[in-house]
Amino acid sequence: MGVSRLMDLLGDSREVIRNDGLLLLQQLTKSNAAIQKIVAFENAFERLLDIITEEGSSDGGIVVEDCLLLLLNLLKNNSSNQNFFKEGSYIQRMKPWFEVSDDNSGWSAQKVTNLHLMLQLVRVMVSPVNSPGATASCQKSMYQCGLLQQLCTILMATGVPADILTETINTVSEVIRGSQVNQDYFASVNAPSNPPRPAIVVLLMSMVNERQPFVLRCAVLYCFQCFLYKNQKGQGEIVATLLPSTIDANSISAGQLLCGGLFSADSLSNWCAAVALAHALQDNLTQKEQLLRVQLATSLGKPPVSLLQQCTNILSQGSKVQTRVGLLMLLCTWISNCPIAVTHFLHNQENVPFLTAQISENLGEDERLVQGLCALLLGICIYYNDNSLENYTKEKLKQLIEKRIGKENFVEKLGFITKHELYSRAAQKPQPVFPSPEQMLFDHEFTKLVKELEGVITKAVHKSSEEEKKEEEVKKTLEQHDNIVTQYKELIREQDAQIQELKEQVASMSSQNEVMQTTVTQQLSQIQQHKDQYNILKLKLGKDNQSQSNGQGDVSQVNGLQTEELTQLREEVEELRKQHTLLQTLLGDKDTLIDTLVSNRLHTYLYLFVELEALRSQVQSQSAEINQLSTERQELLRRAEAGSSDVVPSTDSTIDAAKMAELESRLSAQTTEKERLKEETKTLSESRADLEQQLASATSTVAILQTEKTKLQTEVQESKKEQDDLLMLLADQDQKIHSLKLRLKGLGETVEDEDDLDARDQTDDDDEEDEDED
Numbered sequence: 001m002g003v004s005r006l007m008d009l010l011g012d013s014r015e016v017i018r019n020d021g022l023l024l025l026q027q028l029t030k031s032n033a034a035i036q037k038i039v040a041f042e043n044a045f046e047r048l049l050d051i052i053t054e055e056g057s058s059d060g061g062i063v064v065e066d067c068l069l070l071l072l073n074l075l076k077n078n079s080s081n082q083n084f085f086k087e088g089s090y091i092q093r094m095k096p097w098f099e100v101s102d103d104n105s106g107w108s109a110q111k112v113t114n115l116h117l118m119l120q121l122v123r124v125m126v127s128p129v130n131s132p133g134a135t136a137s138c139q140k141s142m143y144q145c146g147l148l149q150q151l152c153t154i155l156m157a158t159g160v161p162a163d164i165l166t167e168t169i170n171t172v173s174e175v176i177r178g179s180q181v182n183q184d185y186f187a188s189v190n191a192p193s194n195p196p197r198p199a200i201v202v203l204l205m206s207m208v209n210e211r212q213p214f215v216l217r218c219a220v221l222y223c224f225q226c227f228l229y230k231n232q233k234g235q236g237e238i239v240a241t242l243l244p245s246t247i248d249a250n251s252i253s254a255g256q257l258l259c260g261g262l263f264s265a266d267s268l269s270n271w272c273a274a275v276a277l278a279h280a281l282q283d284n285l286t287q288k289e290q291l292l293r294v295q296l297a298t299s300l301g302k303p304p305v306s307l308l309q310q311c312t313n314i315l316s317q318g319s320k321v322q323t324r325v326g327l328l329m330l331l332c333t334w335i336s337n338c339p340i341a342v343t344h345f346l347h348n349q350e351n352v353p354f355l356t357a358q359i360s361e362n363l364g365e366d367e368r369l370v371q372g373l374c375a376l377l378l379g380i381c382i383y384y385n386d387n388s389l390e391n392y393t394k395e396k397l398k399q400l401i402e403k404r405i406g407k408e409n410f411v412e413k414l415g416f417i418t419k420h421e422l423y424s425r426a427a428q429k430p431q432p433v434f435p436s437p438e439q440m441l442f443d444h445e446f447t448k449l450v451k452e453l454e455g456v457i458t459k460a461v462h463k464s465s466e467e468e469k470k471e472e473e474v475k476k477t478l479e480q481h482d483n484i485v486t487q488y489k490e491l492i493r494e495q496d497a498q499i500q501e502l503k504e505q506v507a508s509m510s511s512q513n514e515v516m517q518t519t520v521t522q523q524l525s526q527i528q529q530h531k532d533q534y535n536i537l538k539l540k541l542g543k544d545n546q547s548q549s550n551g552q553g554d555v556s557q558v559n560g561l562q563t564e565e566l567t568q569l570r571e572e573v574e575e576l577r578k579q580h581t582l583l584q585t586l587l588g589d590k591d592t593l594i595d596t597l598v599s600n601r602l603h604t605y606l607y608l609f610v611e612l613e614a615l616r617s618q619v620q621s622q623s624a625e626i627n628q629l630s631t632e633r634q635e636l637l638r639r640a641e642a643g644s645s646d647v648v649p650s651t652d653s654t655i656d657a658a659k660m661a662e663l664e665s666r667l668s669a670q671t672t673e674k675e676r677l678k679e680e681t682k683t684l685s686e687s688r689a690d691l692e693q694q695l696a697s698a699t700s701t702v703a704i705l706q707t708e709k710t711k712l713q714t715e716v717q718e719s720k721k722e723q724d725d726l727l728m729l730l731a732d733q734d735q736k737i738h739s740l741k742l743r744l745k746g747l748g749e750t751v752e753d754e755d756d757l758d759a760r761d762q763t764d765d766d767d768e769e770d771e772d773e774d
Contacts (some may be wrong), residue, residue: 003028003035006041009053013062018051021527022066029073034150036074040081044074045090051449057097058114059488065110068117075124078666079134080123086138092145094122100154107161119167122147128430139179148175148182152189156199166284169203169219170431177226177430183234186227197252201223201226204254207276208261208269217438218432221272225445228279232287239287242294242307256392259296263310267320268437274326275443278333282445288338308334316354321366322441328373329446332380336449339386345383346392356404359413369441372416376450380458398461417450427451484671495681502688509695516702523709527587530716537723538577541730576722583716586708593705618677625670631671 006028009021009277025044029036048067055064074081077771085091097118125138154160154168176182190196206212207220228234261273281288295304305313311327335341345351358374361367378401387393401410426432426442434440609681 003038004042007039007044007047010044010047018068019063022063022070026066026070026073029070033078036078037080040074040084043089045071046083049090049239052097058111060114061110064114065117068114068121071121072117072124075121077129079131082130082134086125086134091125091138091141091147094118095145095147095150098147098154099152100157100160107164112161112164113165119164119171121591122151122171123174126177128174132178137181138177139177139182142175143179143182143185146171148185151175152186152199156189156191156202162216166213166216166219169223173219173223173226173431178230180231180233183227183231187234187237188350195251196265198254200224201252201254201257204261204276207272208257208264208266210264210266210269214268214437217268217272218434221386222274222431224276225279228282229430232284235280235282235284236289236290239290243290244293244295246679251376256271259307263314267322268440270319270323271326274330275446278330278443279445280336285338288334288341291334292341292344306344308341309348312345312351312354316350316469321370322438324370325373325441326372328377329443332373332377333446333449335384336380336382336453339384339388342381342384343386343388345524346389352378352381352392352397352400356400359410361406368413368416369420371413372420375410375414376417376453376457379410380453380462383453383457383460383764398463401461407461410461414454414457414686418454421449422752423450427480448626482659491677491681498685498688507586520595523713525589526713527591530720531584533720537727541723541727542611578725579715579719583712587712587716591709593701598618618680624664625673 006021006025010025011019012018012021025039029039048071052060052064052067055061055067057064075085077703097115122142126135126136126142151168151172155165155172160168172186176186187198187200189199191199193202203220203223207217207224209217221478228238238254238258241253242259258273258277261269262277264270281291292306292308294307296307296310297304298310310330311331315324315327333346354376355374358376359371361371363371378397381392382394382397385394385397386390403405405413420442420687422439426444427447428444432443434439505599644700
C-alpha cells in the first residue's frame with residue numbers, strides 16, 4: 001500500500017508536501033512498469049490533470065512541469081496505461097492546453113518548457129512504435145475532440161517560438177500519420193495569408209529554404225512524409241500538381257516547390273525534395289507511371305526534357321554526394337516494381353554506361369555509398385526488366401556486368417549500402433533525426449526498399465541464362481497450376497452459391513408445404529364439422545318429414561289442404577341431398593389430389609437435398625486436394641529457388657524428381673476428377689431445371705385445386721343455407737297444422753293426435769303381417 005499512501009500526498013493541502021510527493025513519484029516511476037501501472041490505477045491521471053488545470057495549464061509554473069514529467073513517465077512505452085488514459089477520456093482534457101492567443105510575443109521560458117512537454121505527451125499517445133490499433137484509436141479521438149484542429153492553429157499562428165513550432169510540426173505529423181481522415185483534414189488547412197495558401201505549400205516553402213533552421217526543415221520533411229504515408233489520394237494530389245494539365249501559372253504548388261528544391265544549388269534542399277518526391281511514389285504504381293509524363297523546360301530555345309532525364313543529367317554532372325544520394329534514392333524508388341519506368345530509364349543510351357562506369361571505378365570512402373546506390377539502381381533495371389528493349393534485356397545487362405564490373409565486385413559494391421554507418425540509424429524509426437546536415441543521407445522508407453531488394457538482385461545477377469529459362473518454365477508451370485487452382489476455386493464458389501440457393505429454395509418450399517399442410521388440416525376439420533352438422537340435419541329432417549306427412553294427411557282429410565306443396569318440398573329436400581353428396585365426393589377427390597401432390601413434392605425435395613449434400617462433400621474433398629497440391633507446389637518452388645543458388649545433392653534431386661512425378665500423376669487424376677465433377681454439375685443443373693419446372697407445374701395445379709375447393713365450399717355453404725330455409729318452411733307448416741287441429745277440436749270435431757296415429761299405424765302393420773303369415 002506504499003504507492004497508494006504516496007498518491008494521497010497529491011491531495012495534501014500543503015503545497016510543499018504535494019510538490020515533494022510529485023518529485024518522489026517521478027523518481028519511482030522511471031523505467032518501472034509495475035509501479036507505473038499501480039500509480040495509474042490509483043487515479044493518478046485525474047489528480048495530475050486537475051493540478052495542471054489549477055496551476056494554469058501552459059501558463060503555470062514548475063509544478064505543471066513536474067506533473068507533465070510524471071505523466072510522461074506513466075505513459076511512455078506503457079501500452080496498458082496508454083489504453084487506460086484513452087478509455088478514461090483524458091485525451092479530450094488536453095485540448096485546452098493548446099489554446100493560444102493572437103498575441104504570441106513574449107513567451108516565458110517556463111511556458112515554452114510546459115508546452116514542449118505537452119506536445120511530447122501527445123506524441124507519446126500516437127507514436128509510430130505503438131501498436132497500429134492503439135495509435136489509430138488515439139488519432140481518431142484527437143480529431144473528434146478538436147485537438148488536431150487546435151494543433152494546426154498553432155502551426156499557422158505567428159510569433160510562436162521556433163522550437164515550439166518545430167515540435168508542433170512533429171506532433172501534427174504523428175497525429176495524421178496513416179489516418180486517412182486526419183490526412184484529409186490536414187490537406188484542407190489553409191494558412192492565414194493573402195491569398196490563402198494550403199498549409200502543405202507553406203511548410204514546403206520552409207523546407208526548400210536554406211535560411212530556415214535545420215531542425216525545422218527536418219520536421220517539415222517528416223510532416224510531408226506522414227501526410228503521404230498510406231495515403232494514395234494525397235500522393236495523387238501531389239503528383240497532379242506536376243502534370244501539364246493541372247499547372248497553374250498564377251499560384252505556387254507543392255509540385256513546383258519540390259522541383260525547385262530538387263534542382264537548386266543547396267544540396268540539403270536537393271536531398272529533402274528528392275526524398276519527399278519519393279514518398280509521393282511509395283507503393284503507388286499509378287503515380288510512378290504518371291510522373292513519367294512530367295516535362296521540364298531547362299532553358300529558352302531548347303526542347304523540354306522529362307523529369308526522369310533531368311535527374312540522370314544532374315547525376316552525371318558530378319554534384320555533391322548528398323545531392324547524388326538523394327537523386328539515386330528517388331530513381332530507385334521510382335523504377336522499382338514499375339517495368340514501364342525501367343524501360344524509360346534504359347531508353348536513354350547514356351544511363352547504363354554511366355552506372356557501369358561509376359560502379360567499376362575505385363573511388364574513395366565518400367564515394368562508396370554512391371557506388372552502392374548505382375549498383376542497386378542497375379540491379380533494379382535487371383530485376384524489373386520486361387525485355388522490351390533489345391539492347392538492354394536482362395541477359396545482356398548481366399553480360400555487361402560480368403565483363404565490365406564482375407559479378408563478385410558488383411555484389412560487393414551493392415553491400416556498401418547496408419554497411420554504411422548511417423544506414424542502421426535511419427532504419428530505426430521513421431522520423432529523420434540527424435546531428436548535422438552532412439549526415440542526412442538515408443531515408444527510413446528507403447532502408448526498407450534496400451532490405452527487400454538486396455537479396456533478390458544478388459540472386460538475379462548470379463543466375464545463368466539456363467537457370468533463367470528453367471525458372472521461367474517453372475513459373476509458367478506454376479502459373480498454369482495457379483490457373484487450375486483458380487478455376488477450381490471459382491467452380492467451388494459457383495457450386496457453393498448454387499447449393500446455398502437450392503437450400504434456400506428447399507427451406508422456402510418446406511415452409512410453404514407446412515403452411516399448406518396446416519391449411520389442408522384446417523379445411524378437413526371444417527369439412528368434418530360440416531359432415532356432422534349435415535348428419536344431424538338429415539336425422540332431424542327425417543323426423544320432421546314423417547311428422548309432416550302424417551299431420552298433412554289428417555289435415556287434408558280435415559280441411560282439404562293441398563298435398564302438392566308438401567310433395568314439392570320433399571323433392572327439393574331430396575335434390576339438395578343429392579347435391580350435397582356430390583359436393584362431398586368432389587371435395588374428397590380434391591383433397592386426395594392435393595395430398596398426392598404435396599407428398600410427391602416432399603420426396604422430390606428430399607432427393608434434391610441428398611444430391612446436394614453429396615455434391616458438397618465432393619467439393620470439400622476436391623478443395624482439400626487442391627490445397628495439398630498448392631502446398632506441395634510451394635515447397636517445390638522453394639526448393640527450385642534454393643537449387644538455383646546452391647549446389648543440390650543428388651539424393652534431394654531424386655526426391656524432388658519423385659515428388660514432381662507424383663505431383664504430375666496427382667494433377668492428371670485431379671484433371672479427370674474435375675471433368676467428372678463438371679459432368680455431375682451439369683447433370684445436377686439439368687435435374688434442377690426439370691425439378692423447378694415440375695415445381696412450377698405443381699404450384700399452378702395446387703392453385704387451381706385451391707380455387708375449385710373454395711368454389712365447392714361456397715356451394716356447400718349455399719346448400720346449407722337452402723336447407724336452413726327449408727327447415728324454416730317445414731316448421732311453419734307444422735305450426736299451421738297444429739293451429740288447425742286446435743280449431744277443429746274447438747268446433748267439436750274428433751282429431752287424432754300423433755300418438756294415436758302411431759298406434760294405429762302399428763296395428764295396421766301387425767294385421768298386414770298376420771295376413772302375410774296366413
